Amino acid sequence: MSPDGASSPLASTRTGLPAINWLAPWFDAVAERGRGALAGADWREALSAQAAAAGQVSGRGRALRFVAPADLPADTAYEAYIAATGGVPTRANLHDFFNALIWLTYPRGKAALNARQADAIAADGVQATRGAARDAATLFDENAVLFVCSDPTLGEALRAFDWHTLCVARRADWGRACEVQPFGHALLEKLVAPYPSVTSHAWIMDAPHAYFGWTPLARRAWLDARIAPTLASGPLTTRAFAPLPVLGIPGWWPANDDPAYYLDSSVFRPGRRRTGGGRDGGRWAATVLRRA
Structure with a gap:
């Protein structure tokens, strides 16, 4: 860690993510998990281990883990795949890194959202427009x-x-x-x-x-x-x-x-x-x- 609280340049290069100032107040809820995950060789594996230790599950009760994006079949919707398998396709970028951290921070809320989206896809399929409730x-x-x-x-x-x-x-x-x-x-x-x-x-x-x-x-x-x-x-x-x-x-x-x-x-x-x-x-x- 650098003196200002950001990840060191070495850590940023190793993980493929930009430096993050973990001392910023908006990161309070996720900083400890985020820093810990980035300290290892594979942050997806580290966050999956945290999810397993907490007994976290998807919207349909499958054990949660963070997997490579290539694991998502081409003909399967993202939310449906998470609900059915527990695997969250996770790219090596900030967007998906923070998504994983929020799964760990608000496990019930994220599972509820996943179940709602997966149920809507099962009922209506993947459509060009999501509808008011899915938009919200x-x-x-x-x-x-x-x-x-x-x-x-x-x-x-x-x-x-x-x-x-x-x-x-x-x-x-x-x-x-x-x-x-x-x-x-x-x-x-x-x-x-x-x-x-x-x-x-x-x-x-x-x-x-x-x-x-x-x-x-x-x-x-x-x-x-x-x-x-x-x-x-x-x-x-x-x-x-x-x-x-x-x-x-x-x-x-x-x-x-x-x-x-x-x-x-x-x-x-x-x-x-x-x-x-x-x-x-x-x-x-x-x-x-x-x-x-």
């Missing part, structure tokens, strides 16, 4: 963060695009009444080289006040258990997400210590009103989905 599942898988709050007014501020209230006036409440836990692996991939406009799909979750006194591991286990039923069969829609620019999260980026940081309307948008009241995030979600 894909957004969750690729780009979601869990915005956890014990004070509902903080979730309301996020939905209302009220950046001043959320990130300036209520700044002291971050870490004791609200927090963000990343879930989307494509989001983590982007944050290897962060830039101000990186925007997540925030899934707002109510939590008891006691939540903020639990250990990070206990918090994530509780969140995993809470999201799994919804991801398996609950209502999912792209309009349920709220846009949250990740570098605006208090404590995650030095520049946002200055309240003026949140005045950049190209990043912290005011949102659009839609007929019937409320905010219209549908167009924003559709734009991100095309890139997923």
